[in-house]
Amino acid sequence: MAEKLKRFFRGSQLFQWIVNIIIFVFLVVELYPIIYVISCSISDPEAVNAGKVFLGPVGFTLEGYKRVLEYKDIWIGYANTIFYTVVGTLINLIVTLPCAYALSRKDLAGSKFFMIFFMITMYIGGGLIPSYLNIKSFGLVNTRAIMVILGALSVYNMIVARSFYSGSIPYELTEAARIDGCSEFANFVKIVMPLSKALVGVMVLYYGIGHWNSYFNALVYLEDRSKFPLQIFLREVLLQSKLLEETMSNNPMLSAEEIAYLAEIERQADLIKYCVIIVSTLPMIIIYPKLQKYFEKGIMIGSVKG
Amino acid sequence: MKRKARQQYKQRYNFRKKVLSKWQLYVLMLPAVLYTLLFSYKPMYGILIAFQDFRVRRGIWGSDWVGLANFERLFDSYWFPIILKNTLTLSTLGLVIGFPLPIILALLLNELKNEKYRTFVQTVSYMPHFISTVVMCSIITMFLSPANGVINQIITFFGGEKLYFMQEASWFKWINEISGIWQGIGWSSIIYYAALSSVDSALLEAADIDGASRLQKIWYINLPEIIPTVVVMFILRCGSILSVGYEKVYLLQNDMNLIGSEIISTYVYKVGLEQSDFSFSTAVGLFNTVVNCVILISANWLSKKVTKSGLF
Numbered sequence: 001m002a003e004k005l006k007r008f009f010r011g012s013q014l015f016q017w018i019v020n021i022i023i024f025v026f027l028v029v030e031l032y033p034i035i036y037v038i039s040c041s042i043s044d045p046e047a048v049n050a051g052k053v054f055l056g057p058v059g060f061t062l063e064g065y066k067r068v069l070e071y072k073d074i075w076i077g078y079a080n081t082i083f084y085t086v087v088g089t090l091i092n093l094i095v096t097l098p099c100a101y102a103l104s105r106k107d108l109a110g111s112k113f114f115m116i117f118f119m120i121t122m123y124i125g126g127g128l129i130p131s132y133l134n135i136k137s138f139g140l141v142n143t144r145a146i147m148v149i150l151g152a153l154s155v156y157n158m159i160v161a162r163s164f165y166s167g168s169i170p171y172e173l174t175e176a177a178r179i180d181g182c183s184e185f186a187n188f189v190k191i192v193m194p195l196s197k198a199l200v201g202v203m204v205l206y207y208g209i210g211h212w213n214s215y216f217n218a219l220v221y222l223e224d225r226s227k228f229p230l231q232i233f234l235r236e237v238l239l240q241s242k243l244l245e246e247t248m249s250n251n252p253m254l255s256a257e258e259i260a261y262l263a264e265i266e267r268q269a270d271l272i273k274y275c276v277i278i279v280s281t282l283p284m285i286i287i288y289p290k291l292q293k294y295f296e297k298g299i300m301i302g303s304v305k306g
Numbered sequence: 307m308k309r310k311a312r313q314q315y316k317q318r319y320n321f322r323k324k325v326l327s328k329w330q331l332y333v334l335m336l337p338a339v340l341y342t343l344l345f346s347y348k349p350m351y352g353i354l355i356a357f358q359d360f361r362v363r364r365g366i367w368g369s370d371w372v373g374l375a376n377f378e379r380l381f382d383s384y385w386f387p388i389i390l391k392n393t394l395t396l397s398t399l400g401l402v403i404g405f406p407l408p409i410i411l412a413l414l415l416n417e418l419k420n421e422k423y424r425t426f427v428q429t430v431s432y433m434p435h436f437i438s439t440v441v442m443c444s445i446i447t448m449f450l451s452p453a454n455g456v457i458n459q460i461i462t463f464f465g466g467e468k469l470y471f472m473q474e475a476s477w478f479k480w481i482n483e484i485s486g487i488w489q490g491i492g493w494s495s496i497i498y499y500a501a502l503s504s505v506d507s508a509l510l511e512a513a514d515i516d517g518a519s520r521l522q523k524i525w526y527i528n529l530p531e532i533i534p535t536v537v538v539m540f541i542l543r544c545g546s547i548l549s550v551g552y553e554k555v556y557l558l559q560n561d562m563n564l565i566g567s568e569i570i571s572t573y574v575y576k577v578g579l580e581q582s583d584f585s586f587s588t589a590v591g592l593f594n595t596v597v598n599c600v601i602l603i604s605a606n607w608l609s610k611k612v613t614k615s616g617l618f
Contacts, residue, residue: 015520051454099338102331121346127591129578130352184330213438238444
């Protein structure tokens, strides 16, 4: 027995136990808020308001989801966000990938100049106001176009793509096609693109998530409610109880019916918040497992740079 | 002399030929170059308005020049010490706590024996990265709510007093940092984990034969392997020391915690677009950029001195 204990403390077993415990605690901490939000979204509104939910759902109701789906702005936001995400990501790919490919070619004269040209913008920029005035001078403020154009090129992603191309598309491959009379454009579309599915996956993921979650650009550049993306409406709903309090205090002469209506929404306010979180994050949850295999590959591609 | 000129001409001719024969490659780059010129370089000349009393109607060339008046106003303003201190506090916390944790996580994950379990832990840890800032901030507010938030429920369950997290300025930095770690630790650990996969297994076997403990192997083999990655990430992080994630800070702010939560970039937004004080806002932004560059260059210089490797 003593011999066994001694081995336990001296050998790697104790170490393994400590690692396992730390990782387990980590896992619980990462998972808990996610489970909690899901549980709250289907729990009884009274239980949610009273803070009785701790892990699993208390009671069961879908009335929160029903209310969220009745909320018209959410649908407008959804449609706009899908449009911005799809078109924006497409523009991202058209701008980023050809440029990254050209820069990965070692026979490109001046590639170092262009790399510096792009990388400077990672650290130095005009800042918020000059950018705003610039976009205003193009007449793009409060247009849908600005939502898909802005951020068309992420220099970081371009460098990731360049490393991928120079690492996994051998020069000789495209050289052979060139000798056979294939143009650079045809080369890129017919030979390079089919070989870079993993890269496209990573880029769609990086850019797509950025578009889906983007909030600040819309806040700065959009004015019409009909053009707002989901995140702006989301913010409104999530601050709703605060808004209600304000309307209550600003208009003390509300009719009994109005107060009853407000109270009803107030009762469900927290529930609705949890539901709206789930509804807005759902597409990510669905896409996530499908693109997951690309994650590590993508970051590994990026880490090769030097 | 003549020969030299001819050689130069020949070189230039060759260069031109090289460029011309590859014109299609430049066309491929055209969209990116155009975008960068129009949306990144063109606004840079707008920085000039930091030295002006800018009026939109009169434009950049018609507005009056005021020299450094906007900067003087900034340095004298009530908010300047507050936003500078808050920005530095938030970014230093991120650097001291938020930076090493993903490295530790990667090292620990590397020690897990069961591959399926490890993949599961990793998958779960990436998930929060995909939650939008808006959603993240409301989850934080709801969790910390004194009325029915789960954190305060737990505190009262153990007999403690309710804490008004969002109302007190002193809590803000911790809320921002801890939630940031929760959201980003898994994602940031990938790059270190990837670097760990290139550790030579022969080295580990040799260490086994020499009787090295697990901890020793981590310290003497795994850690040195990822140091170059760590250095690059560290310098990159230093370069953005004053550009704390403003979206999240902006969304977590309220009137009560403003003393602890107003940072340079949120201040730029408020002064610039909410109060339309364009010149002053641009001056604040320019100050931010200059400090960032100075820190980046010094971090790179220091890293070259100490570890012999740098970013540029």
